[in-house]
Amino acid sequence: MWQILRQAVRIGICPKSSAREESEPVLMSPAEVSDRQLQADLRAALGRALSIRVVDAGSCNGCELEINALSNPFYNMEGEGIHFVASPRHADLLLVTGPVTHNMAQALVDTWQAMPAPALVVAVGDCGCTGGIFGEEGASRGRVSAVIPVDAHVSGCPPRPSAILAAIRSAVQGVAGA
Amino acid sequence: MEPSTGDSRPMQGGAPTHDRTSASPPALLIRQAFPSARPMGGELATYHLTATQAQWSMAAAAISSDAGNRPESPSRLIALWGASDADGRPLASAVYGLADGLLWVDLPLDPQSRQYPDLSRAFFFAGRMQRAIFDLGGLRAIGADDVRPWLVHARDADARSPATDYPFVRVSGAGVHEIAVGPVHAGIIEPGHFRFSVSGEKVLRLEARLGYKHKGIDARYTQLDPILAGRLAGRVSGDSTVAHAWAYCMALESAAGIELPPRAAWLRALMLERERVANHLGDLGALANDAGLAFGLAHFSRLRELWLRESDALYAHRLMMDQVIPGGVLVDLDASMVPRIGQACRSMAEEVQRLRAIYDEHPGLQDRFRGTGTISTALARQLGMTGLAGRASGLGRDLRHDHPGQPWSALSVHLCLSSQGDVAARVAIRFDELLESLRLIEAIASRLPPGTHHRALRLPQGHHCGAGAVEGWRGEVLVGLEIEVKGDRSRIVRCHSHDPSWQNWPALEHAIIGNIVPDFPLINKSFNLSYAGHDL
Numbered sequence: 001m002w003q004i005l006r007q008a009v010r011i012g013i014c015p016k017s018s019a020r021e022e023s024e025p026v027l028m029s030p031a032e033v034s035d036r037q038l039q040a041d042l043r044a045a046l047g048r049a050l051s052i053r054v055v056d057a058g059s060c061n062g063c064e065l066e067i068n069a070l071s072n073p074f075y076n077m078e079g080e081g082i083h084f085v086a087s088p089r090h091a092d093l094l095l096v097t098g099p100v101t102h103n104m105a106q107a108l109v110d111t112w113q114a115m116p117a118p119a120l121v122v123a124v125g126d127c128g129c130t131g132g133i134f135g136e137e138g139a140s141r142g143r144v145s146a147v148i149p150v151d152a153h154v155s156g157c158p159p160r161p162s163a164i165l166a167a168i169r170s171a172v173q174g175v176a177g178a
Numbered sequence: 179m180e181p182s183t184g185d186s187r188p189m190q191g192g193a194p195t196h197d198r199t200s201a202s203p204p205a206l207l208i209r210q211a212f213p214s215a216r217p218m219g220g221e222l223a224t225y226h227l228t229a230t231q232a233q234w235s236m237a238a239a240a241i242s243s244d245a246g247n248r249p250e251s252p253s254r255l256i257a258l259w260g261a262s263d264a265d266g267r268p269l270a271s272a273v274y275g276l277a278d279g280l281l282w283v284d285l286p287l288d289p290q291s292r293q294y295p296d297l298s299r300a301f302f303f304a305g306r307m308q309r310a311i312f313d314l315g316g317l318r319a320i321g322a323d324d325v326r327p328w329l330v331h332a333r334d335a336d337a338r339s340p341a342t343d344y345p346f347v348r349v350s351g352a353g354v355h356e357i358a359v360g361p362v363h364a365g366i367i368e369p370g371h372f373r374f375s376v377s378g379e380k381v382l383r384l385e386a387r388l389g390y391k392h393k394g395i396d397a398r399y400t401q402l403d404p405i406l407a408g409r410l411a412g413r414v415s416g417d418s419t420v421a422h423a424w425a426y427c428m429a430l431e432s433a434a435g436i437e438l439p440p441r442a443a444w445l446r447a448l449m450l451e452r453e454r455v456a457n458h459l460g461d462l463g464a465l466a467n468d469a470g471l472a473f474g475l476a477h478f479s480r481l482r483e484l485w486l487r488e489s490d491a492l493y494a495h496r497l498m499m500d501q502v503i504p505g506g507v508l509v510d511l512d513a514s515m516v517p518r519i520g521q522a523c524r525s526m527a528e529e530v531q532r533l534r535a536i537y538d539e540h541p542g543l544q545d546r547f548r549g550t551g552t553i554s555t556a557l558a559r560q561l562g563m564t565g566l567a568g569r570a571s572g573l574g575r576d577l578r579h580d581h582p583g584q585p586w587s588a589l590s591v592h593l594c595l596s597s598q599g600d601v602a603a604r605v606a607i608r609f610d611e612l613l614e615s616l617r618l619i620e621a622i623a624s625r626l627p628p629g630t631h632h633r634a635l636r637l638p639q640g641h642h643c644g645a646g647a648v649e650g651w652r653g654e655v656l657v658g659l660e661i662e663v664k665g666d667r668s669r670i671v672r673c674h675s676h677d678p679s680w681q682n683w684p685a686l687e688h689a690i691i692g693n694i695v696p697d698f699p700l701i702n703k704s705f706n707l708s709y710a711g712h713d714l
Binding site: 059 | 330390416
């Protein structure tokens with residue numbers, strides 16, 4: 001226990017911005033979100049924290065790696081009032097990765113239909129946006145919007161964690177504006 | 179094209195470094211059966227044979243009996259797939275690993291009956307590959323027991339979710355019930371269905387139903403230009419993008435008969451080891467988290483993020499996608515970055531050692547890790563396990579160690595091995611390999627040979643086959659490729675990417691037997707197999 005505490009104190013808190021500066025060439029998304037802006041958006045749109053359900057509809061698993069990175073101490077998504085939930089019934093927003101495969105299309109629709117309003121959908125990555133390199137024929141049905149309605153897209157292969165966060169924000173802002 | 183009785187097409191590749199005097203018994207046998215077969219130089223010497231049905235079965239029997247008779251035998255089936263040749267005639271293809279290289283056997287099939295001799299009795303995990311071959315091309319293994327569909331769930335595109343009517347093997351008896359999980363899981367993970375048969379908390383049987391991510395990658399290859407298809411190879415399994423892209427490029431370079439510039443091989447190796455480090459960092463955190471120590475996830479995910487940002491600084495891509503390209507690598511390494519890489523490796527090693535000491539001394543964590551999800555060495559051999567999980571169960575195979583082409587021969591890669599076979603062993607192997615990879619990265623960066631990092635690839639006229647095999651972080655990744663070049667038009671006749679997850683998914687089903695249901699996420703994570711790489 002002592003070793004664990006000592007390590008925690010030694011590392012301290014990973015500050016989002018200073019860590020980014022440490023490794024200079026990290027590109028900042030134009031829609032870079034600050035903690036406070038994001039929290040304000042969530043309050044305005046939902047009046048509470050945001051719950052997200054993730055469905056991998058056929059990705060190469062690259063997008064999952066970057067979505068997982070959102071939970072690391074640098075992006076600290078939970079700390080900003082966004083958390084991933086296990087059930088679509090608890091979710092406000094659905095993050096979908098991959099070209100939608102034939103074998104996953106029904107599971108994706110089922111998951112989406114199980115969500116309460118506003119049931120926002122964000123298509124993540126080039127494949128989710130256009131089908132990507134896998135195309136839109138044969139076993140790959142392609143873009144997410146061919147299967148369920150999409151509120152926001154984020155391109156990239158895979159998109160950076162900060163870009164995924166920006167897309168989540170833009171989907172939530174859509175609700176606030178409606 | 180008539181099935182010939184011994185036509186062999188040796189393939190070319192990089193620098194020949196292997197010892198040809200120590201041929202394994204099956205290699206000798208095959209050499210007798212195919213007298214014209216000669217291995218030629220290559221990072222991995224490869225024999226390419228077109229076989230008759232009898233020769234197909236003979237090669238399988240010789241290799242599987244050698245694997246069964248000699249515990250130290252490296253003979254193994256690596257990949258099995260179906261395809262069509264340039265004239266559209268069906269082919270079954272198998273690639274075996276032998277002591278002195280690879281053996282690629284093509285079996286032309288009768289276009290009417292579309293049948294080939296079964297390999298699943300000789301090689302346990304071949305059963306699922308054969309089911310996949312039938313799903314994708316209608317080729318049937320004669321005499322195979324299990325003929326259930328595998329990758330294609332429903333022929334009708336609008337059919338309902340098919341997991342409900344898949345004929346799982348049922349376990350019956352007093353108090354036995356089933357738990358169905360997936361395809362959509364609770365966490366941020368890939369889709370797949372798991373059917374547990376349990377009695378109380380104890381798992382009696384697990385059967386996986388995969389294929390949800392099937393995108394038709396083999397078919398997609400044939401629609402793409404051979405040079406551009408490297409991008410697709412890098413997306414077979416995103417967490418192994420360097421390994422898959424390298425294997426594809428190795429196959430293409432072998433088909434084109436070009437030798438890779440030494441510096442390019444070293445730069446690829448640098449990225450392959452960076453990829454191994456990134457994945458092991460992620461897994462070590464997730465494993466502690468699944469055992470209830472969230473501290474481990476916080477600290478390892480921090481280290482992984484720092485590592486990805488370093489990759490970003492070097493390659494402008496956090497996962498290094500599209501950096502391995504046919505003919506070399508996309509960007510050279512600037513000499514000014516070398517000290518920074520060395521520094522990053524040393525400080526990372528220090529951080530990892532500190533966390534390892536905490537893991538080792540944490541009684542709760544060790545209690546969950548030790549004796550959980552055990553696969554004995556004997557069982558691992560029977561199952562044909564590979565890669566990291568195989569090494570954790572005493573199977574000492576690693577392409578970087580066993581067939582050291584460039585740059586591995588100059589680096590003497592340490593083989594990390596354990597015979598415990600439990601979650602603790604798979605954790606320990608990750609720690610050992612992580613530290614070894616950090617050593618390798620520093621050594622590679624400081625000893626990079628001079629010269630060009632990329633040589634434009636000119637594809638020669640005609641038909642050419644090539645194979646590539648790379649020890650990715652999960653195990654051996656293999657690509658088998660045939661290209662056709664006519665005038666200024668080139669196309670992929672057939673291409674197959676094999677991920678080592680094929681071998682190890684069935685092993686996971688054995689590892690869980692007798693364990694309790696709550697340990698499944700932990701055992702599953704300790705294997706961390708690719709769904710995408712398997713489902714293709």
